[in-house]
Amino acid sequence: MELLVSEGKSVSGSRWLLLHAAVVFAFLYLPIAVLIIYSFNGDGVGGFPPHHLTFDWYRILFADGPIWDSVLNSLQVALAAMVISLAFGVPAALALERAQFPGKALFRRLVLLPLILPGIITGLSLLMLFNVAGTKLSLLTIILGHGTALISVATTEVFAGLQKVDRAQEEASLDLGANYWQTFWRITVPNLKLPIIGAALLIFTLSMDEIAVSFFLIGRDNTLPLEIWGRLRRGITPEINAVSTIIFVFSLVAILLWYRLRVRGEGGSEIGLEIAEVADPV
Amino acid sequence: MPASGVRNIGMMTTSEIAMASVSSSVVRGPLLRIQNVAKSFGKNIVLRNISLDVAEGEFLTILGESGSGKTTLLRIIAGFETASGGEVWMGEERLDQQPPYRRRVNTVFQSYALFPHLTVEQNVAYGLRVAKRPEVEIASRVKEALDKVKMSAYAKSKPSKISGGQQQRVALARALVNRPRLLLLDEPLSALDANLRRQMQVELKSLQREVGISFIFVTHDQEEAMVMSDRIALLRSGELEQVATPREIYGRPATAYVAQFIGHTNLLKGQVQAGKVRSGPFTWSAALPDGPALFSLRPESLHLASQENAASGSVRISGKVRHQAFHGATELIRVECADGLILVVRIPGSAGALDNVELEFFPGDAVVVRESAERI
């Protein structure tokens, strides 16, 4: 709603708010601007102002085998983690909303804990588990780690979505002769389409950028963030800026596509609101 | 669903089949039999000891205030709630142990519950599709059902694009296309405007006559119940207060609650002694046993009387009009009589402003009703 009005005092109030917003946005975007600009800087990452604009770093990047291997690894991990988190997170949300069982409160807290718990604790606890079980660390252990930690995202998202679904929809389906299995696929899932897609995208993004859990569960193959981390420690080249710029552009495109999808589906709700919903404790 | 019916017959013994055929051809037992059904949510008792039969082809209305348990009763019949006690039978089949999708009962939901992601046509086809009927049959039955509710023009629309009244028709078609033996309707008209509502009452009633399926209709609106039903079951705080035809329930209410809930009434507390009733300023004769009694006197049973032509045998009283409400064809007036007794009287409209009036009624119109038990 529009609250911009002509009272002298409040206009000056809203001007201060506008100024504040500009400062916050500058603060949020300054590093991103720097990162993009320096990806074209011939002199490397030091020095200001940047000189010698060049595409060299992008050329080097495209010839860099290990980086692309790690990108492929990260994509694999993110996709597999997405499947695991949804496969267990969606039923968990249904269970939390519709079933009563002993230990439900503990179950709820356990599922949601990785959302807020520092990633290193989840990571090293799983490391101990795999150590005790004698599992060799590999991409698989990272997948299990991400999949488990991100169940929380799927569950919160779908739980929030479930509360907006009219229960009578499912009753109507049962009433019309569909059994529970048919009702789940024909009515429950389509009704939860947006939360599920939203959760999937969010899980994918979070997994692509995850470091703390991966840090402990890494085997021979690096994920992209760990590859970058390794290089940052060895000494940095703007190649990292170049790869980040590319990922940033891809993300923007993905966001825009998702936004259009949602606008068409829902008449204009916002992307990223899923993060707010995740932040809203169940 | 038909498959389970066949299987049940297959499991019957010959004597059972004989009995079933006897009961259907000769006695024609009720379609649905509700026996001693009770329901509580934790400590909260919602229904107690409900027994009710629904006949083949009957239009039965469950009437009650919100919180009376009427929707819960409907949901037990549909299978969305499990009764805490009692049984529900459909013919020879125990219904209350079947999941909702095995019952030959369909529901029209209060909010219609049309599937938003499916078109009108797909909504109506839903039940046939999950029953894996051949597509040809589905197409023809869906078309027939949509024709019946005059919604064929909107077959390809999504539910969000059609009006409330149209959604209502689609919900009806979606339920009826499955040829249920019993249709449950949970306040289906409550979301509609008054005019559309009256129109749908008539349409719904004639549709029911046409398809010949038993309807159980839940509403809190007593006028709607009166207009549409073959019988009304009045539910109050989880117990049946009276089950009777609209005429009977209006003319011969069993309890004070029924008398007050259905239409307006004046309740008169009286004392019977040797064939004489004393109630406040009134006295009349009645063949009743001695003791206290409660009478319901409908506002239209009271008339304005003139001094000259007093009807013989009528009971008379004079009073002062305190309030007068114009209703078009009639007016409702509140008259204060002796001893502070207030009577509500329905008189023909356009009587003009009234002050002091003389009222009369015939003793036969004062119906004895039971005191309603206190229940919360």
Added chain:
Amino acid sequence: MFSRAYKAAVTLPPLVWITVFLLAPYLLLFCYSFWSVSSEQTIVHSWNLANYNELVRVDVYWKTLLRSMWIAARVTMFSLLLGYPLAYFLSFYAGKKKNLFYQFVIIPLWVSYLVRAYAWKTILGSDGVLNTLLQYAHLTKHPLEFLLYSPFAVVLTLTHIYTPFAFLPIYAALEHIPRNLVEASHDLGATRGQTFWKVILPLSIPGVVAGATFAFVLSLGDFLAPLLLGGPSGIMISNIVVSLFGAAYNWPLGAAVSLCMLLLVVSLLFFSERLEKKWSFS
């Protein structure tokens, strides 16, 4: 309406998965914290409180924990100071541009955490953007050394990272305030400022609590920003855990430190949940 079989089908798979991959590892963490390491670097499964004794005795542990909490507290404060007015501006003053602005708050989350942290290094370094600009403007003669490798750099970077996380729940809470309450307040004669203090702020407290919890807990457990930008004086508790699990190879002691963090986080969550309940009126 849901049968027992349905409830079991949605409850059991996530319950089993969570038990194996979350509950068991956390229990293992608990066990490890009471074990010890032998001189041959093997885990000795004898139960004792030696690790906890050491945590109390050696002051680097609790001093680092306190410093981490102090850093996290500052990050939380700055995130709220940046996030709240921004959320208020978006929700009540941004009119039709609300959604656009909202997207702009979310987009930085799609840029790798690591890369953004690294970009701050580019900005704060002695030949970085900020120092060069300051010298260019003759505000300083020599580069300011305290900008990088200091708690200041850590607080700045973590504030940058977690401001959107503080913003999101606050924005969600503000958006949930029925607008007719604001109109009613104006109608009853309250000015814009009075309405903010008496109606809007109290109703947004649950969002503030959720946002603050996010910012505090996530920054408390961070270990990358301190490694990249913190220098020796910016080391945080997670860095100690990482080194105990890595080079120092003392898993039991690391487990004890982690368990303390875990308890701290869980009790914080407990209090924030109570606080949110107290301030939610619907």
